[in-house]
Amino acid sequence: MCALDIERIRGETPGIVVSTHLLASGSALMPQSVVDAVVGHTLLEAQIGGYEAQARQADALDRVYRLVANHIGASAREIALMENATVAWCHAFYALPLKPGARILTCEAEYAANYVAFLQRAKRDDLKIEVVPSDETGALNVAALKDAMDEDVGLIAITWVPTNGGLVNPAAEVGKIAQAFDVPYLLDACQAAGQLRIDVAALGCDFLSATGRKFLRGPRGTGFLYVKEKWLSSLEPAMIDFFGAPWVAQDRYALRDDARRFETWENSYALRAGLGAAVDYADQIGIDLIAERVGLLADKTRSHLAEYPQITLRDLGSTKCGIVSFSIGGKDPHLIVQHMADSGFAIGVSYPSTTRIDSERRNLPTMLRIAPHYYNTEAEIERAIEHLSRLP
Ligand SMILES: Cc1ncc(COP(=O)(O)O)c(C=O)c1O
The missing domain is CATH 3.90.1150.10 (Aspartate Aminotransferase, domain 1)
Structure with missing residues (x-):
């Protein structure tokens, strides 16, 4: 097209x-190609078995990582496929080492799922949550964020497009500040994916989470996490299984060297196929x-x-x-x-x-x-x- x-x-x-x-912000209508991908894979599972269907579709399923990566300007190594945006976001957030007293800077429009996680880690790890005030338009005030930066800031985590309020926060401006101060930047792009261009380099984020079912028009139960390459050598997931961290000796596991270290062994391959079809459809348009x-x-x-x-x-x-x-x-x-x-x-x-x-x-x-x-x-x-x- x-x-x-x-x-x-x-x-x-x-x-x-x-x-x-x-209500695309809830769960948008899927295109037929997405339905066909999900149903097609499910039928294949019914006909030849789930493991066998996965093996037969291995190339197509692997392509989903490349499709998602291309869509956001990342490499396939930097993508983990997830069951929703919250799980994706939490994997990044709970993995990040933050020292006691570290400050988390966020925005006024931050989403509930993220904020309760801040509260939990603040309680558990003795962190401080600070909400950067908005400017007169209601968007995160970039100057106030800059003023708030010091060596105690351990993380900037904001929502790009909040669940309500029509707002688009200045995510790329925030990224410039995060990079200037060398502070990790976790961006919730859940409501942006599929309605705005996502370019992780331009956004300057270290981590980005998104869901499939909203503006991307994918099936429910899909999402993804972007982890910038520089973190892949050091970031230890908060929870692992033997897919993301193969058990290589009785006393040792070895983390995968890509973002799939955050994934687990069992997945819905039908839904993944649907997510791939949705990203493909958006890109074709x-x-x-x-x-x-x-x-x-x-x-x-x-x-x-x-x-x-x-x-x-x-x-x-x-x-x-x-x-x-x-x-x-x-x-x-x-x-x-x-x-x-x-x-x-x-x-x-x-x-x-x-x-x-x-x-x-x-x-x-x-x-x-x-x-x-x-x-x-x-x-x-x-x-x-x-x-x-x-x-x-
Ligand atoms: C801004 C924002 N972030 C995160 C989420 C959570 O996404 P999911 O339900 O896919 O986990 C939502 C869901 O509405 C949202 O609006």
């Missing part, structure tokens, strides 16, 4: 005819075209929502992404989601407890969330918002 062919893309997306799905269209549709969503006085937009940042957060005065968001679902529109909610620092600072209620993907049309968005505005 050289330009974005919406009709073709919609034709290749079986869910299009079932509902108007506007072109991530820049995807990003442009997602941005355009999200802007349309914001401007249509803004036409209704009862609706309050809750998005932050001067650079916004494909996630649109809002509330409708006095209405129960869960009921709204249910009413919309009953009429064939999939939208979602976003809970304050998923980004507690940001939510409490802004006194946010449980919000509604619309996240169109490139396969959606403006007409679908207009119909959804029109319907939303007429709900009792």
Whole structure:
């Protein structure tokens, strides 16, 4: 595909005819090629057995590492395939040696799964968590981050695109600071993958985690971790098994020399095949075209929502992404989601407890969330918002 062919893309997306799905930030509609990859591998397992299917598909399964690596500007050695973004993120976070008293710098929009891990390690390893304030647009304040740097900073860990709020944090600016101060940088790219270009060199991150099911349009239960080459000689996973760390003598294991040291022996190869097909599909369309269209549709969503006085937009940042957060005065968001679902529109909610620092600072209620993907049309968005505005 050289330009974005919406009709073709919609034709290749079986869910299009079932509902108007506007929640790529939850779990997007898979293209047919992803479904075929998952089902095809599962059928092969049913026909010849799981181990035999893996062996027969070994080259194709190995290609998944290269596809993911190419997609983010890494090498295949730097990729570990995971079952979700949280596991990927935790593998990097819990492996990092941090001395007592070390400071972890993070952002106001940090995701709950990451923050509870900070809290656990802070308690266990006597670390300090410090939230870098946001600037007037709501994005991480890069100048404040720079001011906060000193020799006690052990880690910078931020969310690039938060689960709510439309924000795109200045991830590459943060990377420059991390590199200048030689501090490890762990980037949560879960909500960015599949809607924004990821280039790990430009981002300057040491570790990056992402999920398959959101904007990448992969199957549920997939994700990946990027580990920069320089860490591969030294980073000891917090947990190992004999795939990532073969048992080479009775008293010894030897870590693999690539990022797969974070993996375990047993995996869903059908889902991995699906993840590969999803990355392949995104690359064939072109991530820049995807990003442009997602941005355009999200802007349309914001401007249509803004036409209704009862609706309050809750998005932050001067650079916004494909996630649109809002509330409708006095209405129960869960009921709204249910009413919309009953009429064939999939939208979602976003809970304050998923980004507690940001939510409490802004006194946010449980919000509604619309996240169109490139396969959606403006007409679908207009119909959804029109319907939303007429709900009792
Ligand atoms: C910003 C962010 N990080 C991490 C995650 C966790 O991803 P997963 O559910 O794949 O573990 C999410 C999930 O919504 C998220 O929004």
